Amino acid sequence: MRLPRGAETAAALAIGLACFAVLLGPGVLDPANVAWMQRNDPATYYLGWSFFRAAPWGWPPAANPLFGLEIASTIFFIDVVPLMALAMKATIAPAGGPWQYHGAWLLLCFALQAVFAHRIAALFLPDAASRLLVAALACFAPVLLWRLAGPHAVTGHYALAAQWLLLAAGWLCLRAPTRRQPLAWVALGAVAALIHSYLLSMVLVLWAADALRRWLAARRGGALAAEAVALALGIAAALWLAGFRTLPGGGLGEPGYGIFRANLLTLLDPQGWSVLVPNQARGPGDYEGFGFLGAGGIVALLAALWVVRRDAMPPLPAGHLPFLAAILVLAVFALSNVIGLGHVNLVRIPLPPQVEPLLAMFRASGRMIWPLHYLVLLGAAIVLARRVGPRRGALALAAILGLQVADSARGWLPVAMGARVAGPAWSTPLANPFWAEAAGHYQRLRRIPAGNATPGWAPLAYLAAAHGIGTDAVYLARVAQEPLAALRARGAAMVATGHFDPAEFYVLDDASACAVAPRIDAARDLLARIDGVNVVAPGWHAVRRTPAGAGPIDCAVSAPPGSR
Structure with missing residues (x-):
């Protein structure tokens, strides 16, 4: 079918904006509103971004040296x-003060989610009402809303809200190829590389399916080879610009493949997101493979199967076979090598040692279930509407959408309420004036022992960001292992000797604080507990008094040194 008119596309765009307004509200669009981001994963995004925008441009442009040292x-x-x-850094973002773009990013994601779902529906449905209802249904896809709220975060993984990339790739696979098809894939791949590696990997698998479709139709291997080279170069340039690099001593791979998987029941397991559908048993990491269709999606699937129950199975168009095969491959990868049905592991497939490092890079393999989720959810809605006709189809889709929205309110209402927390202030437990004074005096804030996402890292990082100093109290998606090991050894040596760098002040866990207490020069260095945090400030007593409110280190119930 022809592309819809501009007015209909604008209506699809408006649907995406309306869904965003319901789910998150216009308040998050205020750049100065950062209060809604101060918990869990979003705190990482805001703090990491704050260090980046305040730092001078480096090489590569995505370098962020003060956030982690x-x-x-x-x-x-x-x-x-x-x-x-x-x-944002290159254009309008100020270097200091509360300022975020994440609300605008999520608005863009919902708008494009609706537009590309509408484009897919327009390939198969003749009436505008049904096409627009499919667009709205895509905006309430549970796998999308899950990235706004999950068991691991009150508000979740914003980069992975760009699931419109998968819909755009699906649209390219399903539409009749045009002369601009190679350019569209190169642009889509480069954009995906600038957003998130998991989405990029899924886009590449779908590109391979479309390339195979076009090769089977025309056998033009030379043109496809040139397209592959252009795609590879575009993605490589985008990854370099985004800051992708290898990490010294490893670190790109993390343990978890086979744990953060999709369960065989994932399409039917609401994991607390449904009023009507009961939760299913699952493994401890199966939340990453969340693929629940929603009550509306399940009804759409059952209704679609019912209306075609007596029809002869039509032959699948040959051009769609690579697309379906690609989605099946991604779904199988999502299951991982440990196939789980509910809480039972049916089979564990041994992995060759050579393959394990590659799979560790995509340890949250369960995310690869998303293309199958969209195929079933949107496919069922389209089949149902196409089979029963425009008027009844639109009524059926409206009922399905209403059920989907109402039944999943258990999941998205807490998101909506949390997003309405507004303001430029970032609450912190570090209220003693010592913190601001120390951050203005020292060049760096250290955590001993060093680590990734250590307890209490966020207030420390916020303190460092607010005063323009570096810190290793951070939360990173991947950490270079060799520098981290060296940093831990350096911290252990300082604790063992009682000698600390005078340009830095330190936050220590209980075991380290108690270990250093008999070794530190109390006449020169401050060792105290302030706001519930153990602090070492080298040379503090040479020019300052002990801060009011500072207490002694309590080692009566602390763990012995080295127990962590």
């Missing part, structure tokens, strides 16, 4: 959506 990564490893971070 020796273990610092580029913004690629902070999940801040490099596409937006680079653009």
Whole structure:
């Protein structure tokens, strides 16, 4: 079918904006509103971004050296959506003060989610009402809303809200190829590389399916080879710009493949997101493979199967076979090598040692279930509407959408309420005046022992960001292992000797604080507990008094040194 008119596309865009307004509200569009981002994963995105925008441009442009110091990564490893971070820093973002773009990013994601779902529906449905209802249904796809709220975060993984990339790739696979098809894939691949590696990998698998479709139709291997080279170069350039690089001593791979998987029941398991559908048993990491269709999606699937129950199975168009095969491959990868049905592991497939490092890079393999989720959810809605006709189809889709929205309110209402927390203030437990004074005096804030996402890291990082100093109290998606090991050894040596760098002040866990207490020069260095945090400030007593409110280190119930 022909592309819809501009007015209909504008209506699809408006649907995406309306869904965003319901789910998150216009308040998050205020750049000065950062209060809604101060918990869990979003705190990482805001703090990492704050360090980046305040830092001078480096090489590569995505370098972010003060957020992590020796273990610092580029913004690629902070999940801040490099596409937006680079653009905002280069244009309108101020270097200091509360300022975020994440609300605008989520608005863009919902708008494009509706537009590309509408484009897919327009390939098969003749009436505008049904096409627009499919667009709205895509905006309430549980796998999309899950990235706004999950068990691991009150508000979740914003880069992975760009699931419109999968819909755009699906649309390219399903539409009749045009002369601009290669250019569209190169642009889509480069944009995906500037957003998130998991989405990029799924886009590449779908590109391979479309390339195979076009090769089977025309056998033009030379043109496809040139397209592959252009795609590879475009993605490589985008990854470099985004800050992707290898990490010294490893670190790109993390344990978890076979744990953060999709369960065989994932399409039917609401994991607390449904009023009507009961939860299913699952493994401990199966939340990453969340693929619940929603009550509306399940009804759409059952209704679609019912209306075609007596029809002869039509032959699948040969051009669609690579697309369906690609989605099946991704779904199988999502299951991982440990196939689970509910809480039972049916089979564990041994992995060759050579393959394990590659799979560790995509340890959250369960995310690869998303293309299958959209195929079933949108496919069922389209089949149903196409089979029963425009008027009844639109009524059926409206009922399905209403059921989907109402039944999943258990999941998205807490998101909506949390997003309405507004303001430029970032609450912090570090209220003692010592913190601001120390951050203005020292050049760096250290955590001993060093680590990734250590307890209480966020207030420390916020303190460092607010005063323009570096810190290794951070949360990164991936950490270079060799520098981290060296940093831990350096911290252990300081604790063992009681000698600390005078340009830095330190936050220590209980075991380290108790170990250093008999070794530190109390006449020169401050060792105290302030706001519930153990602090070492070298040379503090040479020019300052002990801060009011500072207490002694309590080692009566602390763990013995080295127990962590």
